[in-house]
Amino acid sequence: MTAQTDALRFEPYELPQTLASLRAEVRTFLRAECTSFSAVHRSNSWDAYDAAFSRKLGERGWLGMTLPKAYGGHERGPLERYVVVEEVLAAGAPSGFHWIADRQSGPLLARYGTEEQKRTILPKITAGEACFCIGMSEPNSGSDLASLRTRAERSDDGWVVNGQKIWTSHAHQANYMIALVRTSPATDNRHEGLSQFLIELPTSGITCRPIKDLTGRAQFNEVFFEDAVIPHDALIGTEGAGWKQVVEELAFERSGPERYLSCYVLLSSLIDVIKDDASPASLRKIGSQIALLVALRNMSLSVAGMLNDGKDPGLQASVVKDVGCSFEQGLPELAQEIVDLEPTLAGHGIDYQQVLGNLVQLAPSFSLRGGTPEILRGIIARGLGLR
Numbered sequence: 001m002t003a004q005t006d007a008l009r010f011e012p013y014e015l016p017q018t019l020a021s022l023r024a025e026v027r028t029f030l031r032a033e034c035t036s037f038s039a040v041h042r043s044n045s046w047d048a049y050d051a052a053f054s055r056k057l058g059e060r061g062w063l064g065m066t067l068p069k070a071y072g073g074h075e076r077g078p079l080e081r082y083v084v085v086e087e088v089l090a091a092g093a094p095s096g097f098h099w100i101a102d103r104q105s106g107p108l109l110a111r112y113g114t115e116e117q118k119r120t121i122l123p124k125i126t127a128g129e130a131c132f133c134i135g136m137s138e139p140n141s142g143s144d145l146a147s148l149r150t151r152a153e154r155s156d157d158g159w160v161v162n163g164q165k166i167w168t169s170h171a172h173q174a175n176y177m178i179a180l181v182r183t184s185p186a187t188d189n190r191h192e193g194l195s196q197f198l199i200e201l202p203t204s205g206i207t208c209r210p211i212k213d214l215t216g217r218a219q220f221n222e223v224f225f226e227d228a229v230i231p232h233d234a235l236i237g238t239e240g241a242g243w244k245q246v247v248e249e250l251a252f253e254r255s256g257p258e259r260y261l262s263c264y265v266l267l268s269s270l271i272d273v274i275k276d277d278a279s280p281a282s283l284r285k286i287g288s289q290i291a292l293l294v295a296l297r298n299m300s301l302s303v304a305g306m307l308n309d310g311k312d313p314g315l316q317a318s319v320v321k322d323v324g325c326s327f328e329q330g331l332p333e334l335a336q337e338i339v340d341l342e343p344t345l346a347g348h349g350i351d352y353q354q355v356l357g358n359l360v361q362l363a364p365s366f367s368l369r370g371g372t373p374e375i376l377r378g379i380i381a382r383g384l385g386l387r
Contacts, residue, residue, distance in 0.1 A: 007383055010316060012298070013305030019083050026084050029060065030091040039351035042092025043265040043358045046258050047219055049170060050094035054128035057088075063102045064126030067110050072123030082257070082304050089261040096170060096219075101125045101132040104252040105178050109198070112237035112245055117198055121176070133171040135179030135199070135223065136246070137368075139164055144375060145246065146190035150181045150225060152197065158232050159183075159197065161205075161225040167368050171221035172208040174201050180242050194242035197234045205229065214361035215345065220368075247314060254376075255303035255317035259324030260296040262366060263331040266359050267293070269352045270335050282338045289327075289334060296324050315383035322376040325366050332360045 033056065034042065041048060057063050065081040067073025085103075088095055106125040109117055124130035141147045150163025161181060171177065177199045184193035199206070205228030210218030237245050267289065274282055299320050306313035335356055336343070343357035367373060381387045 008315060010299050010302040013301045015079055023083050026087040030087060030093055034091050034093055040354040040358050043355040045092055045262045046095040046099050048094035049096035051097045053094050054098035058126060058128030063098055063128050064106055067106050067122055067126060071118050072126040078304055078308050086257040089257050090264055092265045097131050098128050100134055101130050104249050105132040108249050131174045133168050133174040133177045135165045135177045137167045139166050152181045152183050158229045161228045163225050165223040168221045168223050169219055171223050172210050176200055180246050183239055191243040193240055195239050196236040196242045196245055197230060198236055199230050203228055213365060215358060251314050251317045254321035255300055259320050260293055260327060263328045263359055266331055266355050269355050273339055273352045285338060292327055318376045318379045322373055328366055329363045332363050
């Protein structure tokens, strides 16, 4: 085995049988809670925003599961959280309010936040009472974070921030943003001089402009910083160490079950539609997709196992995100090949048609979440020593 292939190895990892009771408990809860959500609403997956549902998860102890008890967390393992997340996504339960806070902002603050940040913010996350957004991507930069131009400069009153972010999910609804900005001039090493800040929203000088997608939803946003002043103690971790911190954060973002379950409601709806008279050709196509789904799940579990063991799965997480995005974006096209029903969001359409109509329009945006394929493949190539 070469060093390159060893660097990309996915060690098999199975969830302990002791988690079966947790899975059953979560599944029973979701079966009751999701009855009022339509199929098309459930097909929005982890983008769907429902603060009341997030609070119910918090009351069950299913948010902030890995965070310290001293700050309202539960100090349970990442594999327990994995089970909860997998069931929530498979059910199509609305997770958008708590999603970013629970997935990455909480763990980031637990590791790098000040005592005041942890004491104030983490209990809100575990209770399902804090909505976070991610201030990373910028116009003309895409997923090339090191090229960002938003700046923060020290003043007597705090940090003065100027610049722009884009594709910022739920920024117009969020209570907090964790933003990556430049705090010192760029050098030959573009990764130097970047810092992360915890920004409370709304804040004077920060304007959010929603971007409508093809379905008419306004989940993405442009965010403008115009002499916005944020407190000195809004800095997360060490000034200038933002790149290291954000790379660790992206390992949480790129490898979870959301990378293969965003279109799960469509897959299950498709199977329901064809199950009584599926042709051999249709069965082969469905079978190949289920096989890929299982492979992605095993890859994702391998990354979860690495995180559980304290290892750095950055390269593997990038592969999961890249392959998972291709899988999810291909499902709507496959569905149209197999079943001759027109995608529609019209009220007269059956559930399958409405789910397909929704995801045909949403799936192209999946490439924007967590890094574009071009950027991810560059990361993978560097990790393998190919560039």
